[in-house]
Amino acid sequence: SAVISQKPSRDICQRGTSLTIQCQVDSQVTMMFWYRQQPGQSLTLIATANQGSEATYESGFVIDKFPISRPNLTFSTLTVSNMSPEDSSIYLCSVAGATGELFFGEGSRLTVL
Amino acid sequence: GQQLNQSPQSMFIQEGEDVSMNCTSSSIFNTWLWYKQDPGEGPVLLIALYKAGELTSNGRLTAQFGITRKDSFLNISASIPSDVGIYFCAGQLQAGTALIFGKGTTLSVSS
Numbered sequence: 132s133a134v135i136s137q138k139p140s141r142d143i144c145q146r147g148t149s150l151t152i153q154c155q156v157d158s159q160v161t162m163m164f165w166y167r168q169q170p171g172q173s174l175t176l177i178a179t180a181n182q183g184s185e186a187t188y189e190s191g192f193v194i195d196k197f198p199i200s201r202p203n204l205t206f207s208t209l210t211v212s213n214m215s216p217e218d219s220s221i222y223l224c225s226v227a228g229a230t231g232e233l234f235f236g237e238g239s240r241l242t243v244l
Numbered sequence: 245g246q247q248l249n250q251s252p253q254s255m256f257i258q259e260g261e262d263v264s265m266n267c268t269s270s271s272i273f274n275t276w277l278w279y280k281q282d283p284g285e286g287p288v289l290l291i292a293l294y295k296a297g298e299l300t301s302n303g304r305l306t307a308q309f310g311i312t313r314k315d316s317f318l319n320i321s322a323s324i325p326s327d328v329g330i331y332f333c334a335g336q337l338q339a340g341t342a343l344i345f346g347k348g349t350t351l352s353v354s355s
Contacts, residue, residue, distance in 0.1 A: 132289070164342050173332060174287070174345045223286050230294075231339025232277055235286035 154224030250346030267333030
């Protein structure tokens with residue numbers, strides 16, 4: 132399985148600010164996935180990020196709010212822009228293993244005051 | 245969009261008991277997966293199922309991919325305190341693509 136590192140692991144942010152979450156993988160991967168897990172809820176896909184192309188966003192998520200970068204095959208960032216308390220969640224990076232199953236980072240827990 | 249119905253939502257059991265949880269979908273999936281999430285951690289893959297009818301074990305865990313490809317179950321035998329956590333089922337249409345998750349089953353084990 133891939134080793135996935137996320138930074139920050141947690142942060143407390145002020146309303147109206149933006150925060151960028153980094154995801155580093157120990158191997159080259161084609162697709163990286165960003166998920167959101169709201170408190171007490173399941174995981175919801177935000178977007179799929181391919182290297183060299185624009186990320187594909189799921190319904191309900193827009194690029195202006197969650198811009199994503201994918202500069203190479205081992206790294207991606209997700210920015211949560213103009214945060215409000217409703218953005219308080221765990222944000223998770225995920226990549227596919229050799230047989231297609233997904234592995235997850237430990238997540239970035241954001242609290243917005 | 246597609247949704248997975250996972251049940252039960254929560255379970256409170258005694259150590260040593262067996263546990264069963266299941267997941268159903270209105271759509272067909274080509275892969276079913278089961279994850280466990282501990283507090284403050286990301287989901288960890290327990291079992292992946294790739295063929296309809298497949299029955300796979302991982303230690304005390306056993307999972308099956310339903311014949312219709314629209315359901316899966318996970319059994320945990322002889323539960324222990326460290327089994328506590330949230331278990332998620334997930335369906336995947338194609339290998340390497342995004343997952344759709346169930347709402348999770350929260351397992352509590354008392355010793």
